[in-house]
Amino acid sequence: MCPRRISLACALLAAAASGAAFAQASAAFPCKIVKFVVPYPPGGSSDLLARMLVPGMNKLLDTTVVVENKAGAVGNIGTAQVSAAESDGCTWLLGNSSNIVVSRNLYKLTHDPVEYLKPVAEAAAVPMVLYVNANLPVKTFDEFIALLRKNPGKYSYASPGSGSTHQLLTEMMKIEFGLQAEHIPYKGSGPAIQDVIAGHVAFAFEGTSAIAPHVAGGKVKALATTGAARSNVLSTVPTMKELGHPKFVATNWYGVFVPAKTPDALVARLNAGLRQVVKSPEIVESLRKLDSRASDLDVAGFARFARFVQEEIPFWKSLADQTGVKVD
Structure with a gap:
């Protein structure tokens, strides 16, 4: 097992591109209501993190982001729901290492999350x-x-x-x-x-x-x-x-994902918005209490997070093969 970040670390913090990001953020967001799917029951780390992000994103995008808990099959049910959703920016997923890059090695999925989802930003790592x-x-x-x-x-x-x-x-x-x-x-x-x-x-x-x-x-x-x-x-x-x-050396990472065909311009806007929200002192402190640490993705755009997810794929496949884990 190689040293990894299985990562809930506070990423998303790039102020460098703030000029364009602010201009984008001020424009009307194409969705009046955004469904933010958490593929686990209420009260867990994924649910808590998603609800942390919602108030800031509501204000920044001038829209209504609603958390929907869609639990089942170790996160696979909610993940499949977002994978099959319209690519219009109106449906988001709070994904993590388990339901994005681990389950695909162990379950027969109708939608491979790596193929059907596009990474927006890492949210945290613990x-x-x-x-x-x-x-x-x-x-x-x-x-x-x-x-x-x-x-x-x-x-x-x-x-x-x-x-x-x-x-x-x-x-x-x-x-x-x-x-x-x-x-x-x-x-x-x-x-x-x-x-x-x-x-x-x-x-x-x-x-x-x-x-x-x-x-x-x-x-x-x-x-x-x-x-x-x-x-x-x-x-x-x-x-x-x-x-x-x-x-x-391992940390469990969490990130925001959207359907794969969502336009890059919209994904870039969401990435910049999320990084802006996570810069707030309240969320920085909340993430610290969750044991979140800064990562090398802090100043990265969505393309860097997408590369990170790709880098995780062979590691988890190798680990699944080595351990011989079977779904019970």
């Missing part, structure tokens, strides 16, 4: 954290690995769904350290976290922002994070890189 049930008799990552090696097959792990980045990352860890643990897929991160807390499953990977409150409350123990640097919200937890495992 590292993952390996966490365990509070009563598991380990305090460190090394103790955790030793425990699983001594008890092959005794402990199971949770994920928010088959084919998720969480599952692939765990399966890669199993291969790397010679572990045996059964995969228990859930319908979202919330139920997975609750079953780790309850002790029905022993451990899981999750975004740092989602698990940090449970760590602070003593409900679970965090053993390691996958960021290139220590987490903003779990600063006492070592990174996998610090522990001598640089293959596990």
Whole structure:
């Protein structure tokens, strides 16, 4: 597993092209109502991020952006809906690494998101954290690995769904350290976290922002994070890189997508608008609390984000092939 950004990092911030962007933003937007599809249930990271962006985009575009949660099949249902929508700029998707570049390797999809969607801008990127049930008799990552090696097959792990980045990352860890643990897929991160807390499953990977409150409350123990640097919200937890495992540098990325035939001029306008919105102090602070970090896409237009998505494709295909993950 090569060092990657599986990325929720605040991108979208280019002020360099602001002159043209402001001129475009002031013109009437072609849609009176924009449907912003979140392919997951309300309350998760994707939903929260989309709703963060809406007020600023409403004001900037002088339109009404409405979030629509279209959950199911690990994000594939909502993703397919946007893939098949009109290319008029009136339907957006809050996509992430799972439903854009992972699922295509594991599911038989009616619409390949890489082919049927056009990247607009990265919205954020957040590292993952390996966490365990509070009563598991380990305090460190090394103790955790030793425990699983001594008890092959005794402990199971949770994920928010088959084919998720969480599952692939765990399966890669199993291969790397010679572990045996059964995969228990859930319908979202919330139920997975609750079953780790309850002790029905022993451990899981999750975004740092989602698990940090449970760590602070003593409900679970965090053993390691996958960021290139220590987490903003779990600063006492070592990174996998610090522990001598640089293959596990990974962040889960999120971005805005539109149907593939949407005109480039309109996509450029949305890209500039999103970058303007994310510059606001309120959103910068909100993203920091979500453990979002700046990335090299901060000053990039939509073409750079499109290249980034293309760069992710072979990595995730290779990881799916190496782990042999099958949809449960």
